[in-house]
Structure formats: C-alpha cells, structure tokens
Amino acid sequence: MKFSNGLKWSDVTPRADWLNRRQLIASAAALLATPALAKIEAAKSIYSTDEEPNTFDQITSYNNFYEFGYDKADPARYSSRFTVDPWSIQIDGLVDKPGTYDLSDILKGVALEERIYRFRCVEAWSMIVPWIGFELKTLLDRVGVQSSAKYVAFETIVRPEEMPGQEAGLLNWPYREGLRLDEAMNPLTILATGLYGEPMPKQNGAPIRLVVPWKYGFKSIKSIVRISLVADQPKTTWQMQNAREYGFYSNVNPKVDHPRWSQASERRVGAGIFAGRQDTLMFNGYADQVAALYAGQDLAKDY
C-alpha cells in the first residue's frame, strides 16, 4: 500500500523500529538518527494508553475471525488465500454522497494516527494494541450524514472461496455490526488500517476494520465492505445469534456478567502464568471519554 505522499507503511514505521521502540527511546542518538521514527512520534495521539503493548506475534497469532474458523490460531493459519487489494467500501443509506469508494481514495488526505488502545474481548481476555488508523467521523463527515440517520451499520466481505469459515457456515454471513451515530462519531472510534506500523495483517481484519475500544471486541468488525447510515437500530451478528448473551451496546462493564462467566476481571494475553487476572474497568477504562453517551440509560438492562 502507498500513501498519497509516496510513503509506504514500511517507510513510516519499520517493524524492527517498533519492536525496539522502547530501547530506541532510551537513546536520544538513535532517535535522531531514525527519521522514520520521528514520523510516528508526530502521529501520536492523546487517546493512547501508556501501557506496554502486546507483541506483534501475540496480536497476530491469537485471533477471533470466524470467517477463517473458530480456533484462535485459525485466522493466521487459513487467511493466506484472502486477497485484500483492490478493496472498496460501499457507503449507502442516509448520506448525501452514497457510492462505492476505493479504499485508496478514502485514504487520500486522511491523517493516520497511532492509537495504542486497550482491547477487551467478551471472552474475558485482553491485549494492548498499537493500531494505526483514523477517526470514523472523518469519513462520515466526508460523505455527509443526513439528519434522519441515527445508527451506522457495518458489513464484512463475503467470499467463501477465500474464507473457509464462511464456506463451513459457522455464522450467518455477512458478519454485521452497528453503532449508534453518537458512538460512531466519538473520537475514540477509529477505522484501523494497520498495527505496529504495518498494513493490517489479514487475521486482524485487513485491509480496514473498526476499533471501538470501550466495547467488547466483537463490535470491532473486520474487513469492512459496507457502511450504511440508517434510522433504526441494525441487527448485529452476535445479537442475532444469541440475544440473551450479546446485546447491541456491549459496552465493557465489570458489573454486568455474561450469563456463563464473570466480566469482573480479565486475563491479559501473554502476561505469564503468575501474573494473575486484572480487574476489568468500566467502559474498558474509557469512561471519561464515553460515559456521557449513556447518561440516563440503564446499562444493566440495555446491555
């Protein structure tokens, strides 16, 4: 992938620099000698956590992407046939400029940022991921959201010939997700096109996926090909699969347990067997940015 300024991902952030980032930061000389690193520093965000990110290997080998199978290793194992270039996204519904947009056009003029976010799966494991992406609001503003739009619906690509989990019918495809419009417009909500300075790995939802860090991971839909602005709350994959266990909002909430397990704590992937579990935070630690979205809403009922 190339940016409009002629830079490739590899120019912006060589992976080795990323992996050694902390050592490099310790050395001012190394920093000055590494202009590529300076670019990344400029793209830092106030929304990033300063917690230590999980390793690239952890983030790309322990995945949920049912299009490629149930097992955590299946997405890395079975996604090599998946083709992600060229890629376009259909944007439709209650927008001024509906159409099918080429991803390379969407990315033109978009300011990419590094967002190091906590990521909490509904299965009670978590990671810290250094995403690269841009705010969903930027794209929605460009296509012109009409005042009658109240929700945003998303769909993943359907391509059973490249996705063995789709061929096997593991879920009802396409995978669907949705957000309320104010959630979609929140600055924390990003469309991510990479991580660790590399293009998005296929198992993580190449070439473009949603990341909504205060919600359980299943809301962060991968490999998006359609975004629709709609008036009514859209049906989502896990809600359709089992509405008692998975709600539309699915905000990370340590006080509302999953019917089959506690959500009060989580296991940090890669933490080591003696690390123990850690407390899960309300809104996954993003309450300051998002609690106001739910003022007056009963989050125990409206999960």
Ligand code: MTE
């Ligand atoms: N998107 C699609 N299309 N298909 C999926 O199976 N799994 C979800 C979410 N997005 C999923 C998806 C779940 S359950 C989680 S926890 C995250 O992706 C996992 O993202 P990661 O593999 O990048 O950690």
